[in-house]
Amino acid sequence: MITASSAFALACLMLLVGALSPLILVQHRRAAAYVGHYIAAFAMIPAAAAGWMCLTGPEMDLFLFSTPLFGDVGVRIDDLSAFFVLLIAFVTVAVSIYAPRYVLSYAGSRNYVALTALYDLFILSMLLVVTMDNAFGFILAWEFMSLISYFFVAFNHKKEENVRAGFLYLVMTHISTAFIMVAFLLLGSQAGGITFAEMSAGAADFTGEFKSMIFALILVGFGIKAGVIPLHLWLPEAHPAAPSHISALMSGVMIKTAIYGIIRVLFDILGADNFWWGIILLAVGAVSAVLGVMYALMEHDLKRLLAFHSVENIGIILLGVGAAAIYMPSGMIAPALLALVAGLLHTMNHAIFKTLLFLGAGSIIYSAGTRDIEKLGGLAKAMPYTAALFFIGSAAISALPPLNGFLSEWLTLQALLAGTAAPDMISRLAVPAAAAALAITGGFAATCFVKAYGITFLGRRRDTAAAQPREVPASMIGAMGLLAAACIAIGLVPGIGIGLTGGVAKETLSQALVMNNDQSATGSEKLKAGDSSSREGALLFSSAPIKVDYLSLSLRPVGTQPSQQARGANNATTTISPLLIAGLISFLFVVIYIFARSRGRKFTKDPKERLMTPWACGLPALAPKMQYSAGAFTKPLRVIFSGIYRPQREVRINCSDPEEPYVIQGIHYHSSFSPVYEIFLYRPVSKALIFAGNLFGRLETGSIHIYLSYIFVTLIFILVVSVWK
Amino acid sequence: MEVTSILQAFQVIGPLLQGLLLIFLAPLCIGILSKIRARAQGRRGAALIQPYRNIRKNLSKESLVTDGSTWIFKIVPVLIFSIYASIALSIPFLIDNALVGSEGEILTIVFLLALARFLITTAALDTGTSFGGLGASREMSLTSLTEPATILSVFAIALVSGTTSLAGIVADISARSIFDLGAPHVLAFFALFIVLIMETGRIPVDNPTTHLELTMIHEAMVLEYSGWRLALIEWGVALKLAIYITLLISIFLPWGIATQVTLMSVFLSLIWFMFKASILLGVVGTLEAMLAKLRIFRVPDLIGTAMMLAILAVVTVYIGLG
Secondary structure, rough: OHHHHHHHHHHHHHHHHHHHHHHHHOOOOOHHHHHHHHHHOOOHHHHHHHHHHHHHHHEEEEEEEEOOOEEEEEEEEHHHHHHHHHHHHHHHHHHHHHHHHHHHHOOOOHHHHHHHHHHHHHHHHHHHHHEOEEHHHHHHHHHHHHHHHHHHHHHHHHHHHHHHHHHOOOOOOHHHHHHHHHHHHHHHHHHHOOOOOHHHHHHHHOOHHHHHHHHHHHHHHHHHHHOOOOOOOHHHHHHHOOHHHHHHHHHHOOOHHHHHHHHHHHHOOOOOOOOHHHHHHHHHHHHHHHHHHHHHOOOEEEHHHHHHHHHHHHHHHHHHHHHHHOOOOOOOHHHHHHHHHHHHHHHHHHHHHHHHHHHHHHHHHHHOOOOEEHHOOHHHHHHHHHHHHHHHHHHHHHOOOHHHHHHHHHHHHHHHHHHHOOOOHHHHHHHHHHHHHHHHHHHHHHHHHHHHHHHHHOOOOOOOOOOOOOOOHHHHHHHHHHHHHHHHHHHHHHHHHHHHHHHHHHHHHHHHHHHHHHHHHHHHHHHHHHHHHHHHHHHHHHHOOOEOOOEEEOOOOOOHHHHHHHHHOOOOOOOOOOHHHHHHHHHHHHHHHHHHHHHHOOOOOOOOOOOOOOOOOOOOOOOHHHOOHHHOOHHHHHOOOOHHHOOEEEEEEEEEEOOOOOOOOEEEEEEOOOOOOHHHHHHHHHHHHHHHHHHHHHOOOOOOOHHHHHHHHHHHHHHHHHHHO | OOHHHHHHHHHHHHHHHHHHHHHHHHHEEEEEEHHHHHOOOOOOOOOOOHHHHHHHHHOOOOOOEEEOOOHHHHHHHHHHHHEEEEEEEOOOEEEEOOOOHOOOOOHHHHHHHHHHHHHHHHHHHHHHHHHHHHHHHHHHHHHHHHHHHHHHHHHHHHHHOOOOOOOOOOOOOOOOOHHHHHHHHHHHHHHHHHHHHHHHHHHHHHOOOOOOOOOHHHHHHHOOOHHHHHHHHHHHHHHHHHHHHHHHHHHOOOOOOEEEHHHHHHHHHHHHHHHHHHHHHHHHHHHHHHHOOHHHHHHHHHHHHHHHHHHHHHHHHOOOOO
């Protein structure tokens, strides 16, 4: 009988072996790349098995090592951890299948050894981040993960911009670690123990102010890693710099570990008993979602565009998590469950479609050699499979039915709708505002992906000088196909997604509930009460708001105000069935296509449809230049929102002779925009830093005597202070 | 005995017939609008059934395919028509349930309309012409701005009725008296009416009767379509208009809807529906005749108005005017 802990240990060992394998196979280029990545894929089988066992069965504990200062460090997989383990496992399988061919073409030099070895270690560190039971182990794994990802960002260090991006990432991620570390140290010293269970047990004695302070620290710390605006500065720089399959992992799962951290601390340790935290999360989520997608619209670098969409989707996830945190303190358990399910489901969905899209971007770089949308075009002819799969990803991220993005955004909207019954006016006003933000985000995301897909894959090739792109190898297509199939399956069969997230959300919320219900109990008593929490939880959730069979999803009415219920508003359930919708549309599609096509053919005998060239406005032929460019496509929004974008443009007309202004030799057009957060947040901070630096710079005279006297003065000062005390 | 079995059969095919009726009545909406406009301009105008003639003519014609386009260009007209048709099958407007009850959920309909928009703009870019990009860019930019107004209106309605399911809303509203509906419904109605003008591309936002005018939106996207594909697109445009009109009627003015399926009640319900639909179309047509097209960058102001109305609709529910 394989236990969950042995399976998990096996997965970790396999990843370590995988990390060593390219070092052994250093002479065999191809073998190193294949073996290193495929071991990671196979290691995911026991990892997923461990996750599945913990999700369906009891929690798992695995002792790792003991430290003199911080106690025993171990792995503990509860439902929440198991969910993230499964997520990491699934995404890793797809990326590992994709990676070998991509790595071989990307890393021309011998660096592929480092790239492959670090890949396995990166997966291992992410698995450990979401499973550590102890703040010390968590910080260790977290730092490990951050450092490895830094190597990926700075991997292509010949380009100066990548080095800059790597440095920025290193600085930001350490600020993040610092905040998290302070929060955990404070928690540990107050709770008298550094494991999460001890912190959670000690939380009863915390004051409200202390908890709010911890929440603020955690929000900044994890917010930087998650990439919420305005702390996202590193994200659009770092993701494009890393190799595409790594960008996929960073965007798909690494930034989700921050979501894990927020949920862990907010619900498990702090107990989510202050609705203001929820309001703040909701506000942060709404700002990130809207601004994230707005900046994505203006990006014409495919990977930067996708990176900004990660900011947007983290915002959408936080809308769900934040809504749950608003409802919990008000005792609205059913809506809170709905909201957390929506948040977790979107976490899962975003991991899948964003990985798909980043791998798609990688395929474009692989065969067309550029990620600048303005230089691409017409790729669907050359790479039909990649185009079709990228199309599915684009539709999924735009929340279009019947794909998975639709399901989670629909649930998020319904969860926000439920919040209109909150007892306090602030939540009741915040929630529709968040829904409006989500609505405009959806519209913009669709606009952005019409641009990203349409300009890249459709129309005519813009850069005719470059080599003709070819379709990518089958393994790369297969990996993307796996992810696209998951997008479709989760969208069509709501049972999959709700089944995976429902139990996790229930478990997490009942943990918080138990903590809040017996505030008077002491720590040790509470640990014991935790065992019976499942029973109590079952009682609370017997009236769960979501009912799902594999075909459809029903919501009980949760949005009704008490006054309306008294008046006798009806109790109709809200049901959707994506499979039925998709089935109906496909049926109608087939019938109408056959009917219309046969009618249209009545007068022609030709079996093939006639091709014709479109009218070129009187010119001899259509040139690729005449097509709408990505910049032109988003011009209306740039004009409408010029207050946010603050665009600058520069048009220079070159005339051969200043006397003859009508003989134009060339027109140079340049447009740029300055993001608001840079103007109002980062510029003042960096100015202040530079000012302080200059001030302190005056102390440095370069003379050894002065420095010695500094040391002397400091010694005297310390002596005086110590004597004083 | 026989009468009951016929009735039972009607229970099943009733909702189907209801949806099909909407699909086949849709071109008439366009006919009515053109007629109103022609009369207002002092012309006699084409016959009411002119849109049907156009569709019939185009349906029997060969459809040319743009050189260099992909499968998207070929399937999109059929796909978006299927999407509109499936929405039509899910709106209760004559009898109080629909064929696809589970789809008759406002948020899903909003998302399905977004899917259709995504597809047609992608197809427009597929042609690789400047006009396609022009139309797609404007369509996506402007309609994505209307989404918050739509969602907030839905919130206001759902707050009062307790559900986003259309059948639930119809049952709730039709059980009340018309004087029971307060400020939220009035405000949400006007917000959604502006959304209707926006989304169906009528004056003052877009002029559906122009081809090759530099201010066009929808026509620019479908410029390369011909033959039976064009017929499906034109029918789809009409169906989209009919869907919005029907949604407004079912959400805000459902009274007169048949709660039992008998021939008499359904007939009466149809008369009521035609009456309400003609009034709404009359308003749209009159506005078209009276107003000039807005500059494209003035349209966001109109959307802002819809947004404000929708916000007020939600707030008025809270302060108890619902």
